[in-house]
Structure formats: C-alpha cells, structure tokens
Amino acid sequence: STQSTGGAPNLPGESNYFIPIYGENSDLVSAIIYNLDTGGGQIPVQMSDDQVKWLLATYTDNTVMYGNVPSILSFHIPLMDFQRLYNKGNCVGSLNNTIDELDKPILFKFINTLMPNIKLLTTGHYHENDFCCPGPTRSQLFCQGRHSGYGGYSTVARGSRIIQFSADKLETWIRMEDKSVKDYISVPYNTHF
Helix, strand or coil: CCCCEECCCCCCCCCCEEEEEECCCCCCEEEEEEEECCCECCECCCCCHHHHHHHHHHHHHHHHHHCCCCEEEEECCCEHHHHHHHHHCCCECCCCCCCCCECCHHHHHHHHHCCCCEEEEEECCCCCCCCEEECCCCCCEEEECCCCCCCCCCCCCCEEEEEEECCCEEEEEEEECCCCEEEEEEEECCCCC
16 A cells, blocks of 8 residues: 655645555555656746755655665656766667756766665656666666657657566566567665565
8 A cells, every 4th residue: 555745845846745665465665656846838847956855855764764665766857867878878768859958967966876775767758768777876777758648749659667666676668558568677676575
C-alpha cells in the first residue's frame, strides 16, 4: 500500500511529494518515489532552489527514518544534464528532441553526490525521447519516458517506461503498445526487500 506525502505548501507547482512503497506483506518501507513539479503546459517551466532544498531535506529525513532504500525521482521537464549524458554514449534508446529548457546543475550534483539511494531519475515532456543513460557513478540511471498516450504531439509509436524493483537491482525498459519490449537497462543496489 502507498500514500503520498505532500511537500511544503510554499513550493512552486502542485505536485511536490514523496510516496513510500511498502514491501509485499510488510509494514517496512522498501522503496521511495519522489516527485518535483517542474511545470509545463500552462505552468511555467521551473525548478526553484526551495524545491531542491525540500528534496534534499526530505531525502535525508527519509534515509534516517527508513534506511538506505532504493528510490526514484520523477519530474516532467528533464534537466539539460540528460542530453549531456546522452552525448557521452553508453545509453539505450533514442534522443529525437533536443533538451534545452531546464538547467539546474546543482540538482544533478546533489543526486550524484548526496543522494546515492536515488537509483533512477525519470522525466517526460519530450514525447519522442525514450533514452536511458547510466549516471557518472554508474550506480544511477537517468531516463526519459516516451509518448505513451493519444494526445499531444508526435507520430512515434506509443510506449511506456516500465520500472521494476527486484531484490538486488532496479530494472527499466520500454513496453511498446504492440507489447514488444525495447531498451532494457538495470542498476544494482545493495538493499534487499
């Protein structure tokens, strides 16, 4: 079972929160999903310093409370660092839309140095991108979703990023509308459920 816990009311956007994920038949938290509202559509594209501070403080509190459980960070607009990782190679999937809107290098630094339990950072916004790249430490993945619905722009085939926690690794891949699978990638961790 899950229940989201909202962020501070003074943060920009509507969807700054985290969701503790409990193990099967357990009252122990085995994973956490964090979400930051980075805008898009009618909401201005942004990631404020207050959002980054809230994320770091919440992550730290949760690590004390729940231990080193694997976590996911999700937001709509990808960081420009995603394209820099893609340009270095070692990625699976496609980059068909240039990433150029959200530059917040301090968050990228925090994730790589102060938030090692975040094993996957996933974003959307660019419907024709579905790549996934290992981060600089190779213990984290930075991924884009894919055009999954029938609205919005794009003529690419629809699919969705699937994310699965297992006993010793986080796995992700794209499941296409025709049920085929593409671009499997995983990252190990030392936490067991």
